[in-house]
Amino acid sequence: MENEAKNSIIRLFHVSKRYGTKNALLDVTLDVYKNEFLFISGPSGAGKSTLLKLLFLGETVTEGQILVDGMNLSRISRSRVPFLRRRIGIVFQDYKLIPTKSVYENVALVLEAAGVKRRIVTKKVKSVLRTVGMEDRIDSLPPSLSGGEQQRVAVARAVVGDPMIILADEPTGSLDAESARIILDLLKAFHERDTTVIVATHDTQLIRKEGARTIYLDQGQLQTPTIS
């Protein structure tokens, strides 16, 4: 148990989330380990996205406690939330890129918000865009890119700040098979750089192919046993 706690980067203790009378999550207890690649699976409405939102304080728990890298999210002050989010890179199914800003500006925003010097911002953004293969689209606006390209930019934005954790909510949900493979390969590549990656997906084929630890949620409840 002690060893488990030592290796855990995320810990959930009896976490529940209710919207009105509906339980989105019910009594979830879970450990996510450092440098782990974890899939959260389950049907639509099972609570996968809610679980991820609780981790970056997009939502707050109704009951229970969550620790992220030793920080108790129930006790974190509003002014500390940005610092939590700088340790987490988030990839959304709908990319959430700013349409009026260029690829470069979208990615640079993370570092600028963290107060990183301009010279370093330029260097890091170019480097990460090279890694995701979007170097030649640096000045393009997101609406001019394909879905796969936009998601690659979103991945670049998620990793540019060297986060400890990457949360990806249905990152391949809107993509064709080839683009989905590229995105997953990128996430795996960043995972190999000592980053914990949590991917919420209902794509069982994808999970089977990767063979990483997977937890299943159904109607907000964690299904046992978890499969490795």
Place this chain on the structure above:
Amino acid sequence: MAGAYKRAIRDILDNRFLNAVTVITIALSILIVSAFALLFINVNDLMHSWRDSLRVMVYLKSDVAVAELSDVEQKIRLMPNIKAVHFVSKEDALAQLKSQMPGQASLFQNLKENPLPDAFEIRVQPDADVNQKITYLVGELKRFPWVEQIEYGQRWLGKFTNIFNLFRISGYAAGCLFLMAAVFIVANTIRLVIYARRDEVEIMRLVGAADNFIKAPFYVEGVIQGALGGFIGLAVCLGLFFFISSKMDQGLTAEILQVRFLPVWVWLAVWFASITVGWLGCFISLKQYLKN
């Protein structure tokens, strides 16, 4: 900060119409406020010059002996709030009258004796309650047996002062109301800009941007709006001032009324108020928006 400035400029260019309306509204408010200030300052100057020239004429009875005059003058000098006392003999008064009416020489030649009385011209310390002082002084002077008549032609000044003070208070109130209206218009503009950019703000928050990082460009935008609106308002006021004063110069008013533009400290204060309007409007809308 350079980034915030850049983002603010981009926002202004992206929302040109909205920003133009806000800047014009601030400019109009500042124009009204500065026009009021201009009016007050010049009317105030005029009243000061009137107060400075305010005098009380004390006409003496004809039976006052020359030997008594210095004693009378001394008594007047000892009264409170006296600035200067000047004796005008009846001979001096007649000479002055003749010089003021050169076309009526024949009228004066027919005079067998000087009909004018000796008089003292008294000037009172000019300050805000000069009218009360004069009323008091006149009351005191009337008790002396050697006083024939007392004249002070500007009795109306008291009434005018009261009207002006009322007008000044109404002006301040109207100025404050205009500035408040400008604050709410700026607040509304910023709110509309934030609303138009709510997705962007949300994304900024998700990637770890602190509130200050998100707020900074909006504040810069509000301050630019305020500074620009203030500058335009003051420039228009200056233009109108030159236009009106150039027309006035051609008339007699130039000698009576020396109009001047706002002193530097006033237009700096008005400009600062304008910038504050922009900042405050921003503060109100951001406070409401970001607490959600």
